[in-house]
Amino acid sequence: MSETQDFIxxxxxxxxxxxxxxxxxxxxxxxxxxKNGDICDAKKFYQDxxxxxxxxxxxxxxNIAIPHGKSDTVMQPSLIFAKSKRPLxxxxxxxxxxxxxxxxxxxxxxxxxxxxRMLAHLSGNLMNDDFVKxxxxxxxxxxxxxxxxxxxxxxxxx
Amino acid sequence: MSKKIVAVTACIAxxxxxxxxxxxxxxxxxxxxxxxxxxxxxAMGIENQLKQKDIDEADIVIFAVxxxxxxxxxxxxxxxxxxxxxxVVKNGKAAIxxxxxxxxx
Numbered sequence: 001m002s003e004t005q006d007f008i009x010x011x012x013x014x015x016x017x018x019x020x021x022x023x024x025x026x027x028x029x030x031x032x033x034x035k036n037g038d039i040c041d042a043k044k045f046y047q048d049x050x051x052x053x054x055x056x057x058x059x060x061x062x063n064i065a066i067p068h069g070k071s072d073t074v075m076q077p078s079l080i081f082a083k084s085k086r087p088l089x090x091x092x093x094x095x096x097x098x099x100x101x102x103x104x105x106x107x108x109x110x111x112x113x114x115x116x117r118m119l120a121h122l123s124g125n126l127m128n129d130d131f132v133k134x135x136x137x138x139x140x141x142x143x144x145x146x147x148x149x150x151x152x153x154x155x156x157x158x
Numbered sequence: 159m160s161k162k163i164v165a166v167t168a169c170i171a172x173x174x175x176x177x178x179x180x181x182x183x184x185x186x187x188x189x190x191x192x193x194x195x196x197x198x199x200x201a202m203g204i205e206n207q208l209k210q211k212d213i214d215e216a217d218i219v220i221f222a223v224x225x226x227x228x229x230x231x232x233x234x235x236x237x238x239x240x241x242x243x244x245x246v247v248k249n250g251k252a253a254i255x256x257x258x259x260x261x262x263x
Contacts, residue, residue, distance in 0.1 A: 052170075052171060055170060056224075056244055057244075058174075060178065060247050060248075061247070061248060066174050068171060068173050068174055069171070070171055070173075093244060093247065093248040094248065104173055104174060106171070106173050106201065113202060116173070116201050116202050117202065119173055119174065120173070120174075120176070120177040120198075120200060120201075120202065121177070123173070123174040123175070123176075123177040123178045123181075124177045124178065124180065124181040125181075126178055126181075127178050127181035127182045127185055127247070127250070128181070128185075
């Protein structure tokens, strides 16, 4: 499905993210979003994501975090995935450090419903033990893409 | 006897927690053998809107929300069990167990 490939491809997957802490991780990932043309201002977007972080933690447990923010710097709803080189402190719900980060970018205007749907579907998948295990086990870009592909939306409206 | 649950999930940004909470409620309700229908109120608006019939027949209503529920008048006179989306994401089983306990009061 070309829409999925457009949404998640090798350009928005980072294996071995070299970040010193949570803020550094979000900033470096924001810079990649800017380079990919998904957002127009990495610094501003980073501030908007940190604001969301200040409300409640996005460390959902299982060593996974899903920082996200609504920001007018976002050109199209998008996602960037990273596996960190080292565990990062994230005030997670289960108190565990984070190694897997899904940074979601959504614009303030109501647009890109297709992509919003994919973010929603991905969020649902994070509650699926099989999906989480496979994402944890995958350590190459192509393997990550394969997992996303395997769990893409198909029978959600049963 | 199988219980019927209806739920509404909604978070601040409407991007992630709304949908994680919905999936986790479904997962643990099914594990326990309960019927569940979940309406999401997120960035895409209201989806899988609950039918009034399902609301009327439900033993318990779960509001897994960090914000106000839209069209809350549909749940007037219903027994509502309220939790935050993060609690549901963290421990779906506890949310379902808590709701069932509330239904039996």
